[in-house]
Amino acid sequence: MARLNYVELPVRDVPGLKQFYETAFGWSLAEFGPDYAATVTDDVDLGLNGDTGQWTAQLLPVIEVDDIEAALEQVTRAGGTITLPIFSFPGGRRFHFRDPHGHELGVWIRSGGDGAG
Template sequence: MYEIDFAEFPSTSAAASGQFFERAFGWAVTPYGPDYTDVRGAGLTLGFQSAADEQTSAPLLTIRTDDLAAAREAVAAAGGVVTKEPFAFPGGRRFHFREPGGSELAVWCPDA
């Protein structure tokens, strides 16, 4: 199973981004410290990253899978370049990759 279910955005203030979506649309906000906030609404979760050393240069679409290792192998076999090896984050593990056209995306797997 592969489906896009998350998008992460760089932000100058994760808290302010979360507050905006809460006030504007009534979406649920979950802060994960001062530099990261999740916003859930309309069937999607949005993440806002304000730590400069963790930000991507553009929005990062994230693909959910049940098997992170198999997804990493499939990305490499198809010509993708892993830009960030698998790492843990609240809720699961993920890795980042660049597809041959140059866009960076991520694949994640929830904690079992």
């Protein structure tokens, strides 16, 4: 069986984006040299790649949370920009944001996860 287990973002400021994700979501990112940091969870992990020679694409990673309102507040406080406010869709609720480097990500909660949806 194949499954998504890693999302890598091209970034110009690895330390700055590392700090953003640690502040916004409480994640711990290990440093693998000056141009790379990543979560190491044995689940779906996030890598921040500062080597511009390896940049090829951008996509929309989506992060599942337990409290979407708290996540929106934390993302904003950490310096993220909300690009789509919280909206409902079949199965849950979601919002989109741009991190300080300009990557767009989604944050979602399953229906019933916080009493809404």
